[in-house]
Amino acid sequence: MKKLLTLTLTLVLAVALVASQASAQQFSKRKQYNSVGLSLNAMNYFGDIVPKPSIASLRFAATRPNLGLSFTRRFAPRISARAALSYGRITGDDAKAADATDPDAKFRYNRNMNFRNDIVELSGVGIFDLIENRNNYLKRPDFVPYVFAGVSVYHHNPKGADADGNYVALQPLGTEGQRVNGDGTYSLWQVSIPFGGGVRYKLNKSFDLGLEIGWRKTFTDYLDDVSGNYADPSQLQSAAAQYFGRGVTRSRTGEFAGFDQPGSMRGKSNEKDWYIVTGLTLNYILAPAIRSPKFR
Numbered sequence: 001m002k003k004l005l006t007l008t009l010t011l012v013l014a015v016a017l018v019a020s021q022a023s024a025q026q027f028s029k030r031k032q033y034n035s036v037g038l039s040l041n042a043m044n045y046f047g048d049i050v051p052k053p054s055i056a057s058l059r060f061a062a063t064r065p066n067l068g069l070s071f072t073r074r075f076a077p078r079i080s081a082r083a084a085l086s087y088g089r090i091t092g093d094d095a096k097a098a099d100a101t102d103p104d105a106k107f108r109y110n111r112n113m114n115f116r117n118d119i120v121e122l123s124g125v126g127i128f129d130l131i132e133n134r135n136n137y138l139k140r141p142d143f144v145p146y147v148f149a150g151v152s153v154y155h156h157n158p159k160g161a162d163a164d165g166n167y168v169a170l171q172p173l174g175t176e177g178q179r180v181n182g183d184g185t186y187s188l189w190q191v192s193i194p195f196g197g198g199v200r201y202k203l204n205k206s207f208d209l210g211l212e213i214g215w216r217k218t219f220t221d222y223l224d225d226v227s228g229n230y231a232d233p234s235q236l237q238s239a240a241a242q243y244f245g246r247g248v249t250r251s252r253t254g255e256f257a258g259f260d261q262p263g264s265m266r267g268k269s270n271e272k273d274w275y276i277v278t279g280l281t282l283n284y285i286l287a288p289a290i291r292s293p294k295f296r
Contacts, residue, residue: 039068041279048267049092064089077132125150149195170225177231226267
């Protein structure tokens with residue numbers, strides 16, 4: 001995944017730079033145009049509460065919806081820039097993702113964690129079309145594949161279900177002993193690198209329909225509130241200890257005896273969490289005003 005990220009970013013930046021320099025003088029402002037879009041997407045996440053302890057693992061049954069609004073400006077035959085605002089949810093549950101009979105998953109099943117996290121994201125990306133359009137929007141190609149990359153800022157708030165099924169915000173509780181150890185809790189405001197690709201199809205002169213998949217490279221391991229080691233539950237706040245102690249509902253005998261002792265591994269802190277957004281976008285082109293020539 002890291003190689004894919006590096007390759008995508010390098011491709012977008014290098015090709016976009018060359019293409020923009022070569023075509024800037026040939027693409028007049030009269031051919032530039034704007035569009036607005038409405039997106040209906042699906043969200044998934046990669047992290048500690050997935051079927052396999054791998055960044056490439058996800059549980060499709062945990063897919064949740066995402067809605068977005070966007071504004072796109074076309075600057076050159078292949079180059080556009082897009083600003084977007086979206087809202088969606090990611091989820092995970094050890095009881096559903098981990099197989100109790102799988103030697104690699106039974107300890108995560110015994111951990112018995114769950115979460116949901118609502119994410120609000122504001123992003124800005126550059127888009128590079130693989131098929132150019134040197135004409136105006138009316139003569140744009142019918143089918144255009146593209147790649148994109150950029151930066152985003154997002155707000156998240158992981159919550160876990162307590163014994164009564166009520167969802168409780170986890171960050172203030174310091175479930176891994178952050179408050180006890182003085183480490184401080186993680187920030188609910190984060191930055192990510194969105195990148196991916198898609199295709200656009202021309203429905204008519206004013207509308208395009210797009211299909212897109214985008215990964216979000218984050219810099220936090222706490223989208224699911226699971227990252228490091230187990231803390232001492234006797235030193236946690238009562239609410240934190242209640243959520244921390246979900247594993248008590250599983251067997252603690254035999255090979256599971258002491259699995260959640262202070263200092264034992266609770267999550268994989270060496271890998272950051274990711275989320276992925278896949279979906280459809282309906283774009284409406286804002287026809288540029290045509291200025292009539294002045295006659296003297």
